Amino acid sequence: MSSLxxxxxxxxxxxxLDYVRLMKPRVMSLVVFTALVGLLAAPAQMDWVTGASAxxxxxxxxxxxxxxxxxxxxxxxALMARTVSRPVPAGMIAPADAQAFGLIVAGLSxxxxxxxxxxxxxxxxxxxxxxxxxxxxxxxxxxxxQNIVIGGxxxxxxxxxxxxxxxxxxxxxxxxxxxxxxxxxxxxFWALSLWTSGEYQRAGVxxxxxxxxxxxxxRQILVYTLISVAFGLAPVATGLGGMLxxxxxxxxxxxxxxxxxxxxxxxxxxxxxxxxxxPAKGLFGISILYLxxxxxxxxxxxxxxxxxxxxx
Amino acid sequence: MKDEEPIxxxxxxxxxxxxxxxxxxxxxLFAFVILIFAITMSRLGTASLVGSQ
Numbered sequence: 001m002s003s004l005x006x007x008x009x010x011x012x013x014x015x016x017l018d019y020v021r022l023m024k025p026r027v028m029s030l031v032v033f034t035a036l037v038g039l040l041a042a043p044a045q046m047d048w049v050t051g052a053s054a055x056x057x058x059x060x061x062x063x064x065x066x067x068x069x070x071x072x073x074x075x076x077x078a079l080m081a082r083t084v085s086r087p088v089p090a091g092m093i094a095p096a097d098a099q100a101f102g103l104i105v106a107g108l109s110x111x112x113x114x115x116x117x118x119x120x121x122x123x124x125x126x127x128x129x130x131x132x133x134x135x136x137x138x139x140x141x142x143x144x145x146q147n148i149v150i151g152g153x154x155x156x157x158x159x160x161x162x163x164x165x166x167x168x169x170x171x172x173x174x175x176x177x178x179x180x181x182x183x184x185x186x187x188x189f190w191a192l193s194l195w196t197s198g199e200y201q202r203a204g205v206x207x208x209x210x211x212x213x214x215x216x217x218x219r220q221i222l223v224y225t226l227i228s229v230a231f232g233l234a235p236v237a238t239g240l241g242g243m244l245x246x247x248x249x250x251x252x253x254x255x256x257x258x259x260x261x262x263x264x265x266x267x268x269x270x271x272x273x274x275x276x277x278x279p280a281k282g283l284f285g286i287s288i289l290y291l292x293x294x295x296x297x298x299x300x301x302x303x304x305x306x307x308x309x310x311x312x
Numbered sequence: 313m314k315d316e317e318p319i320x321x322x323x324x325x326x327x328x329x330x331x332x333x334x335x336x337x338x339x340x341l342f343a344f345v346i347l348i349f350a351i352t353m354s355r356l357g358t359a360s361l362v363g364s365q
Contacts, residue, residue: 013329016336049354053347108344116351 012094018087022070022098023063023105030292031062031158037295038162038177041240041302046117046166053116054165058158060109061125065132065154067102071095072137076203082196102133117165124164128157142204145211148193152185153178159295173240180235183228184291187221187260191284194218194269195277214269221283225260229253232294241298248297256290259283 035058039051046054070077070088078089087093093101106129114122136151144150159177164170190208193200194217197209209217232249235241241249259282267273268280322330 013325014333015329016333019333019336047354047358049350053351056347112344112347112351115348 012092014087014092014097018092019067019101022067022087022093022101024066024069025063027066027155028059028062030288031155032059033292034177034181034295035059035158035162037299037302038159038174039166040162041173041177041298042163042166044166044168050116051166053112054121054162057109057113057116057122057125057165058161060105060112061129062158064102064104064106064109065129067098067105068129068133069137071098071102072133073141074098076142076205079203080196080199082199113161113165118168120168120170121161121165124157124161128154128161131157143206145206145208147206148189148208149186152182152189155185156181173235173238176234176238176240179231180228180294181291183224183231184287186224187228188284188287188291190217190221190224191263191280191287194263194280197269209269214267217269218264218266222260222264225257229257232290235298242301244301245294245297248293252290252293256283256286259286 032055036055039046039054070086073083074086074088074095077083077086083089088095088098106126110122110126110129113125132151132154136147136154140147140151156178159181160170160174163174163177167174193207193209194214197207197214200207201210208220229249232253233246236246236249259279262279263283266279267276268278270276
């Protein structure tokens with residue numbers, strides 16, 4: 001199937017699975033997990049139908065944003081090996097179909113959230129979709145090396161939405177959950193960009209290694225990792241995180257920081273030697289584990305009765 | 313004026329794929345209706361509990 005046939009909106013052999021791939025299921029799984037933690041860690045009780053519907057609404061909203069991102073970015077996705085097999089550049093789904101699918105699912109997700117939870121959660125969900133598609137994808141991504149720093153807010157909304165779905169209001173703890181992901185995003189994505197900068201350059205995307213070089217990217221990774229690890233302790237200060245969370249934040253944070261230092265001291269992105277990228281790939285993997293561990297600790301403390309608050 | 317492109321008939325594989333997509337769409341819509349019903353019932357239940365207190 002050529003992309004030409006999809007461009008002309010001719011019939012395709014796209015399956016339901018292609019539409020699932022259009023919704024970026026791997027990103028969606030992390031979004032669902034963090035939203036679930038926000039919902040369960042919040043000091044409010046929801047019946048399971050309402051809670052499951054709110055999480056489903058967040059998942060659909062993330063999927064809609066992913067589909068609209070793939071619709072808009074089809075031109076640059078076709079230029080990068082990492083994204084060329086996505087359903088739109090691969091010609092399985094026509095761009096117009098991806099756009100319509102994204103818009104319809106976005107509408108359904110916001111409606112579902114308003115019905116299942118509350119208007120504020122629905123407004124936040126709508127805003128997060130708007131932020132990811134319009135502010136990040138259409139504007140920042142192609143215009144500034146700060147795209148990931150500001151655009152990272154889009155991925156930081158889910159736990160906040162989960163919290164608001166449960167409580168109906170935005171408390172300091174909801175903002176802290178937002179901040180944890182917001183500050184984690186730059187070192188996570190810049191680690192990836194160290195070995196994909198050639199592709200970003202070819203596609204004309206001004207990622208930090210493309211505009212400021214690999215050495216500056218490694219320095220920024222270290223700075224943001226330090227801030228991220230320090231801010232990772234914030235939930236303990238408000239009582240949101242207990243002893244388990246504190247232990248995970250310290251141990252995980254030390255590990256995350258150690259990998260960031262290795263990247264800083266490496267020549268990742270500057271050297272042609274593939275072995276030089278090993279620390280960056282390690283940091284990328286450990287950053288995912290770190291975030292997962294932090295939220296898993298919050299989830300365990302929220303769900304299980306044996307968690308100890310700090311200071312007891 | 314833009315030339316109209318001739319519409320080619322669907323291949324057998326394309327027709328089958330469209331039928332499968334239609335089935336999944338119908339299933340998703342049905343699930344959505346059931347979900348809205350469940351949410352409504354849940355909310356009505358909560359509202360009646362609050363009202364009776």
